Amino acid sequence: MSPLMRELLEHKRQRRRELAALPFPEKVKIVEQMRETTTRIRASSLQDRKAATAHPPHEAGLSRKSRC
Amino acid sequence: MKLALKVINDLEREGLIRRYAIGGALGATFYLEPVSTFDLDIFVLFHREPLVLTLTPIYDFLRAHGHVPEGEAVVIGNWPVQFLPAETPLLREAVEQAPAHGYEGVPTRVMSAEHLMAIALQTGRAKDHARLVAFVEAGVADPGRLKEILTRHGLSEAWQRFESRYLDGA
Numbered sequence: 001m002s003p004l005m006r007e008l009l010e011h012k013r014q015r016r017r018e019l020a021a022l023p024f025p026e027k028v029k030i031v032e033q034m035r036e037t038t039t040r041i042r043a044s045s046l047q048d049r050k051a052a053t054a055h056p057p058h059e060a061g062l063s064r065k066s067r068c
Numbered sequence: 069m070k071l072a073l074k075v076i077n078d079l080e081r082e083g084l085i086r087r088y089a090i091g092g093a094l095g096a097t098f099y100l101e102p103v104s105t106f107d108l109d110i111f112v113l114f115h116r117e118p119l120v121l122t123l124t125p126i127y128d129f130l131r132a133h134g135h136v137p138e139g140e141a142v143v144i145g146n147w148p149v150q151f152l153p154a155e156t157p158l159l160r161e162a163v164e165q166a167p168a169h170g171y172e173g174v175p176t177r178v179m180s181a182e183h184l185m186a187i188a189l190q191t192g193r194a195k196d197h198a199r200l201v202a203f204v205e206a207g208v209a210d211p212g213r214l215k216e217i218l219t220r221h222g223l224s225e226a227w228q229r230f231e232s233r234y235l236d237g238a
């Protein structure tokens with residue numbers, strides 16, 4: 001393993017130790033933020049899928065052509 | 069989460085449950101770095117083991133207080149709370165022996181690191197093994213106490229398999 005990689009992994013370990021040492025209420029706030037972010041990503045990917053189903057790419061292409 | 073814990077304490081005060089403890093990913097988060105999760109797992113013990121295990125009285129109480137069920141959980145404040153009966157001897161012991169803690173002034177209990185590890189080993193999914201590795205790396209458990217729990221609940225061989233698969237050479 002290269003010295004750079006070793007250093008990066010050690011930084012990761014250090015960050016995990018710091019996070020683990022936080023008071024429980026602060027850690028719960030981080031979990032809540034992660035949950036909100038995941039929910040937003042899921043909702044947006046669901047919307048993307050719905051939009052793709054409603055307007056398949058080939059149809060979207062045709063409509064662009066017809067506008068020209 | 070403060071509101072959720074207050075309401076769960078009300079369940080205990082009202083006698084709907086005898087004792088509870090936080091387990092699962094949030095229990096692990098008490099000892100480790102924050103772990104992503106969608107719900108708060110609450111393991112419960114009842115005053116008497118009913119012939120047919122039902123969570124209906126808990127759900128009725130919560131619904132009457134404006135907390136609505138959503139799938140397998142009940143949303144209290146901004147937290148979906150999943151109530152899980154502590155059915156196995158290991159889960160019962162984990163709830164009985166869970167140490168008391170305070171959460172922003174609200175009393176609660178979180179399962180011990182050693183019990184969370186034993187439960188993860190017994191459950192045995194990939195994410196449970198990952199959590200076990202995190203517990204080992206963090207060095208938060210008392211090895212003697214963990215060994216006692218594993219022996220008492222017939223998990224010593226499972227631990228050896230876990231060690232040889234995930235920890236050898238670590």
